[in-house]
């Protein structure tokens with residue numbers, strides 16, 4: 073059929089049209105572009121049309137579909153409906169008629185002797201019922217519809233598909249919704265592989281829709297069926313996964329099992345038809361038409377519903393989300409196979425590239441800044457890179473590399489050294505070694521998580537930090553940066569690739585381009601081990617929603633950081649700390665947002681000096697409700713706990729350390745909070761009372777950072793309460809593995825009446841040699857550890 077259609081089209085179409093199809097087919101298509109689709113074909117499978125209990129049509133969902141189609145139609149879109157269900161609905165009607173018309177004798181005949189319901193007759197009966205329903209439903213929205221029944225001749229006749237195309241053009245021009253179906257009455261009963269069928273019959277409506285989409289040069293084809301989309305295997309198999317995006321240029325491994333209750337084609341056929349449509353220039357979404365109210369509108373709005381089958385623009389470099397995850401997994405294994413010296417040298421290489429290629433990086437960054445003229449001050453600050461920033465990123469990477477190389481001696485457990493280097497590699501590092509019983513040793517060692525996905529906003533400087541941490545810890549990494557930092561991220565990523573390429577595959581650290589890949593990656597249970605959204609709360613929430621509990625998510629959320637000025641604060645320290653916390657980088661999440669002042673300080677020159685110095689540095693001060701009642705200031709802030717991300721700060725009054733602690737725990741975000749005081753007891757109270765990831769005494773909140781903590785770099789700052797809290801460095805990307813080394817031991821040797829061994833559980837000193845989980849060790853008591 074396809075071959076013949078192409079032949080006919082070649083014969084009758086102008087060259088211009090054929091070229092147009094080829095160039096349309098090569099256009100890469102993303103979900104977001106679907107909102108500009110004008111001509112939309114919506115195909116409804118038989119299982120969408122009819123009820124599961126085989127008792128008539130599914131009126132509720134048909135009404136919802138008609139409502140959505142009408143909305144699109146009334147908003148200027150050209151919608152064509154392709155409806156199946158005539159045979160399935162007709163069968164239900166005919167069963168009833170047959171029962172009424174047959175004699176008692178034939179009703180009692182065994183099944184084998186009864187005549188089957190003739191599908192063509194069923195189609196004739198069902199089609200009339202269907203159309204009557206569509207007519208009355210569309211009429212509710214003031215829309216007329218028309219029936220167009222097609223056979224293979226309409227496409228393959230010598231004069232080509234002109235006849236029906238002209239009809240469709242005319243109907244669409246008159247704002248009538250065409251409702252198409254195969255003309256089953258004029259077609260032989262469907263028999264696949266029959267020559268006759270290839271000539272006159274269209275195998276099914278998936279195929280028909282695809283032919284119509286190509287011939288009418290539709291912008292979008294939607295297949296509504298009774299499953300959520302294309303799965304890797306049978307949808308009810310728990311191991312199967314919904315494929316979010318399918319690029320025909322990179323076919324994926326999919327297995328097909330059966331059809332819907334009443335469907336004709338099956339999913340394999342649907343996918344083949346979709347691929348043909350894509351080759352003809354029309355992207356396709358396969359989605360569930362049996363659930364949800366707004367599936368069609370969601371698809372047209374570009375939401376991640378169902379499976380998008382679309383061209384990736386024939387890019388050799390584009391691979392599916394799943395393939396990206398697989399490549400990162402192999403990359404992680406390759407990294408783990410390297411020595412710590414090798415990984416350290418990759419980090420040094422990357423550090424040098426950041427400095428040597430400064431000009432190239434800053435030029436790419438400038439392109440982003442130029443096209444982000446509408447970005448607010450704080451976001452612009454996050455986006456911009458500088459020679460100093462690149463130098464400190466390079467420094468951080470060298471710090472990370474340095475941490476991979478340490479000496480072990482008897483007086484200091486780990487010391488950096490020039491010679492006699494022994495690896496203290498975090499990959500495989502022993503954390504515990506226990507003699508379980510005679511000859512049976514248990515080792516707990518650190519291993520990388522595997523594949524980590526980080527979604528970050530605005531800040532391109534995250535990229536080398538994240539890549540550095542992944543390289544140091546042997547993790548594969550998938551990165552998705554904000555579109556505003558596209559050029560900077562691409563440039564920095566190419567440098568990471570350059571540093572990596574001689575030792576591990578390029579896919580070890582991959583840059584993900586599109587949002588839909590993210591929504592697909594976030595469903596890849598078992599392929600991605602941790603997702604880290606690094607940005608505002610909206611991003612964190614969106615990532616959590618998209619993964620819907622399938623992947624662990626490490627939330628890096630907002631930073632509503634406080635500084636509390638106790639009554640025993642040293643003014644000179646207070647001034648330095650407050651200004652540094654607020655003004656050194658106001659867009660950072662560790663910047664000061666709320667200043668709490670002890671009430672005893674209100675009428676002192678110290679307070680006046682502090683507020684005027686804030687004003688002098690361009691900071692706008694917003695009074696809290698208590699301050700507003702005590703001083704003649706403008707009206708108070710509407711809400712406490714705001715993250716300004718700019719040169720603004722809330723100032724509020726508290727009467728004691730307890731009140732300060734209470735305030736921070738109520739309005740803070742659990743990020744970083746600081747007390748400025750010379751009173752050791754007040755400091756102790758604050759540090760033990762405040763329940764945040766980082767609590768400081770007499771130090772700027774801006775220290776809350778992986779680099780400044782000596783972690784080399786950070787994945788983000790976790791305000792969650794799991795083991796990775798505060799600035800998350802290498803440790804946050806590791807998990808552990810237990811290794812048990814026995815000599816034929818059984819549990820029965822230790823437990824039960826015939827036991828010969830007993831549990832000793834003696835702690836041994838962990839080995840510092842990587843991969844030495846089997847070495848015999850001395851008991852911990854006998855070894856000195858500083």
Ligand SMILES: Nc1ncnc2c1ncn2[C@@H]1O[C@H](COP(=O)(O)OP(=O)(O)O)[C@@H](O)[C@H]1O
Pocket residue numbers: 116117118119120278296297298299301302303304305306307326327328329330331332333334335336337338339340342
């Ligand atoms: N890999 C797969 N992914 C999704 N669905 C599949 C797959 N393999 C088989 N199917 C079956 O395909 C059916 C949908 O195809 P089909 O019967 O042609 O539906 P329709 O009547 O909507 O055209 C589903 O009900 C599902 O059971």
Ligand SMILES: N[C@@H](CCC(=O)OP(=O)(O)O)C(=O)O
Pocket residue numbers: 116117118119155156157158159160195253254255256275276277278334335336337338
């Ligand atoms: N012309 C037939 C269509 C059969 C068909 O293709 O069904 P389906 O696979 O459910 O889309 C009918 O109306 O029943």
